[in-house]
Amino acid sequence: MWTCKICNTKNEDKDQFCACCGEKRQDHSAPGQRSAPDSRFVSAIDVSNEIHNVILVEIGKNKIKLINTVRGITGLGLADAKNLVESVPGAIIKAGVFYNEAMQIKNALESDGGTVEID
Helix, strand or coil, X not given: CEECCCCCCEECCCCCXXXXXCCECXXXXXXXXXXXXXCCCCCXXXXXXXXXXXXXXXXXXXXXXXXXXXXXXHCCCHXXXXXXXXXXXXXXXXXXXXXXXXXXXXXXHHHCCCEEEEC
């Protein structure tokens, strides 16, 4: 067994790459030196610099929880967040954000029952 220095995952001796993060096993490498992760373990991540809009398409059953989430995302007051949520479909919750932030917002809104589209 060997332990990955990056994620502390225990791996089998026969494995040359960490099962969790894809880090290459470093038996005789210099301390602090990292190798490139194996392409088999690297997920496809959109690292583009494109700007996206997060659009609320449908409210769902839990409207109050959704309004509170929109308040946290936008910084709006209660009345403004309520009006924004009730202007569905096509309510732009946040405009001009990068992909990673748009996905975080989408996941938060969908966990509260909303249907979200990223433009």
